[in-house]
Amino acid sequence: MRTPAELTDAFRKQGFKITPQRQLLFRLLDGNATHPTAEALYNRACSEMPGISLRTVYQTLNDLAAMGELRHVSVGCGPGRFDPNTDDHHHVVCDRCGTVRDVYVDGANQLAIEGLDGFDAVTPSIVFHGECADCALSVPTNPNSPKEHQ
Amino acid sequence: MRTPAELTDAFRKQGFKITPQRQLLFRLLDGNATHPTAEALYNRACSEMPGISLRTVYQTLNDLAAMGELRHVSVGCGPGRFDPNTDDHHHVVCDRCGTVRDVYVDGANQLAIEGLDGFDAVTPSIVFHGECADCALSVPTNPNSPKEHQ
DNA sequence: CTGTTTGTTCGCACAAGTTGCAGATTGGCG
DNA sequence: CGCCAATCTGCAACTTGTGCGAACAAACAG
Numbered sequence: 001m002r003t004p005a006e007l008t009d010a011f012r013k014q015g016f017k018i019t020p021q022r023q024l025l026f027r028l029l030d031g032n033a034t035h036p037t038a039e040a041l042y043n044r045a046c047s048e049m050p051g052i053s054l055r056t057v058y059q060t061l062n063d064l065a066a067m068g069e070l071r072h073v074s075v076g077c078g079p080g081r082f083d084p085n086t087d088d089h090h091h092v093v094c095d096r097c098g099t100v101r102d103v104y105v106d107g108a109n110q111l112a113i114e115g116l117d118g119f120d121a122v123t124p125s126i127v128f129h130g131e132c133a134d135c136a137l138s139v140p141t142n143p144n145s146p147k148e149h150q
Numbered sequence: 151m152r153t154p155a156e157l158t159d160a161f162r163k164q165g166f167k168i169t170p171q172r173q174l175l176f177r178l179l180d181g182n183a184t185h186p187t188a189e190a191l192y193n194r195a196c197s198e199m200p201g202i203s204l205r206t207v208y209q210t211l212n213d214l215a216a217m218g219e220l221r222h223v224s225v226g227c228g229p230g231r232f233d234p235n236t237d238d239h240h241h242v243v244c245d246r247c248g249t250v251r252d253v254y255v256d257g258a259n260q261l262a263i264e265g266l267d268g269f270d271a272v273t274p275s276i277v278f279h280g281e282c283a284d285c286a287l288s289v290p291t292n293p294n295s296p297k298e299h300q
Numbered sequence: 301c302t303g304t305t306t307g308t309t310c311g312c313a314c315a316a317g318t319t320g321c322a323g324a325t326t327g328g329c330g
Numbered sequence: 331c332g333c334c335a336a337t338c339t340g341c342a343a344c345t346t347g348t349g350c351g352a353a354c355a356a357a358c359a360g
Contacts, residue, residue, distance in 0.1 A: 012357090015306095015307080016307075016308090017306085017307055017308065017355080017356045017357070018356075018357095019307095019308065019309075019355080019356070021308080021309070022308090037346095038346085038347080039346085051310090052309085052310090053309065053310045053311070054310095054311095054347095055309075055310060055311075055312095055347095055348085056308080056309055056310070058346095058347065058348080059308080059309080059348095062348095074224065074226040074227065076224040076275065077224065078345095078346095079345080079346060079347090080346080080347085092265070092266055092269050092272060094269070101265060101269075102265055103263050103264060103265035103266055104263070104264040104265055105261050105262070105263050105264075106261070106262035106263070106264070107261065107262060108261070111255050111256070111257065111258070111276075112255070112256035112257060113253050113254070113255050113256070113278070114253060114254040114255075114256070115242070115251060115252055115253035115254055116242055116253055116278065116280075118282060118283035119242050119244070119251075119278070119280040119281065119282055119283070120280055120281045120282075120283075120286050121280050121281055122242060122278045122279065122280035123278065123279055123280070124276055124277070124278050125226065125276070125277050125278075125279060126261075126274055126275070126276045127274070127275045127276075127277075128263070128266065128269070128272045128273065128274050128275070129272065129273055129274075129275060130266075130269040130270055130271050130272035130273065131269065131270045131271055132268060132269055132270075133268035133269070133270075136270050162328090165335095165336085166336075166337090167326080167327050167328070167335090167336055167337065168327075168328090169326080169327070169336095169337065169338080171337085171338070172337090187317095188317085188318085189317085201339085202338085202339090203338065203339045203340070204318095204339095204340095205318095205319085205338075205339065205340075205341095206337080206338055206339070208317095208318065208319075209319095209337085209338080212319095228316095228317095229316080229317060229318090230317080230318090
C-alpha cells in the first residue's frame with residue numbers, strides 16, 4: 001500500500017473524494033503489519049473518531065483492495081484479514097491466538113505440481129498453520145488442549 | 151477417509167452410535183472427490199432420506215473431521231468444503247465456478263521460508279486459484295469480465 | 301462565499317454459513 | 331422388553347459481511 005499522502009492523490013485522481021474517515025483509515029493501515037480484521041480497524045478508528053461506522057470501514061477496505069492497494073487475506077477460519085503489504089508473499093497463522101505474520105516463500109511460483117492439468121492462470125496462496133512463540137510458552141507441552149480455539 | 155464399513159466399526163468402538171443418517175453420509179462421502187459443501191451433501195442426502203436435517207449433516211461432518219477421517223477445506227471464500235482424501239495434498243480452485251480439485255505439490259514441506267522464526271509445528275496449506283478448462287472455454291478471452299463471481 | 305452535484309457515510313435490515321439449545325427419538329445393551 | 335445415553339431435528343442465535351436509501355459533505359463553478 002502506498003503512503004496516506006500518495007493514496008490521497010490517487011483517490012482524487014480517480015474522482016473519489018477524500019473524507020476524514022478515509023484519511024484515518026489510510027493512517028491506521030500505513031505500515032500496519034498486524035493483518036487486522038475489519039472489526040479491529042473499526043475499534044481503533046472509533047477511538048480517534050467516535051461515530052465512524054463499521055460499514056464505512058468495510059467500504060474503504062474493499063475500495064483499497066479493488067485498487068490493489070490492499071490484499072484481503074483469508075486464513076481458513078475466522079474473519080478476513082487485510083494486509084497493506086502487496087509484495088509477493090504468504091502467511092503464517094497461529095492456530096491458537098490467531099496472530100498472522102508475513103512470510104516469504106522462495107520458489108513458491110516454481111512448485112512441481114501434479115493435478116493442475118486444465119487449470120489456467122494459477123497463482124498459489126500459502127498459509128502455514130502453527131503455533132507462535134507466545135502460545136508455545138503459555139501452554140508448553142499439552143497435546144490434549146482443545147483445538148476448538150476459534 | 152476409511153470405507154463406510156470401517157467407519158461403522160470405528161464409530162462403534164468409540165461408543166458412538168450407528169444411525170441411518172450417519173451411514174448415508176459415510177456412503178455419500180466414500181470416494182467423493184468433489185469437495186462438497188455441507189449444503190451439497192445435504193441435498194444429495196435429502197433425495198435418499200427426505201427429512202434428514204442440515205444440522206445432522208454438519209454434526210456428522212464435524213465428527214468425522216475431529217476423528218481425522220475428513221479434512222475441512224477452506225478455499226478463501228464461499229462455504230467450507232469437505233475432503234475425504236486425507237493424503238498430504240493441496241487444492242486448486244476455479245475462481246469462476248468454484249470447482250475444487252486435489253493437487254499434489256512436490257516439496258511443499260521443504261520450502262525455503264523466511265519469516266517463520268518463532269513458529270512451531272508449522273504445516274502449509276496451499277490453495278491455487280485459477281480458471282478451470284470449462285470456464286476458460288465458456289469465456290475464452292475476456293479480461294474485463296467481472297471478478298465478482300461469488 | 302454560496303449553491304450544486306455527486307460521491308460518501310451511516311444505520312439498519314438482510315444474507316450466508318454455521319452453531320447452540322431443548323425436546324423428541326432411537327440405537328445399543330442388559 | 332426397557333432403560334439410558336447418544337443422536338436427530340427444528341429453530342433461534344450468532345458471525346461476518348453486503349444492499350439499500352436517506353442524510354451528508356467534498357469538490358468545484360460561479
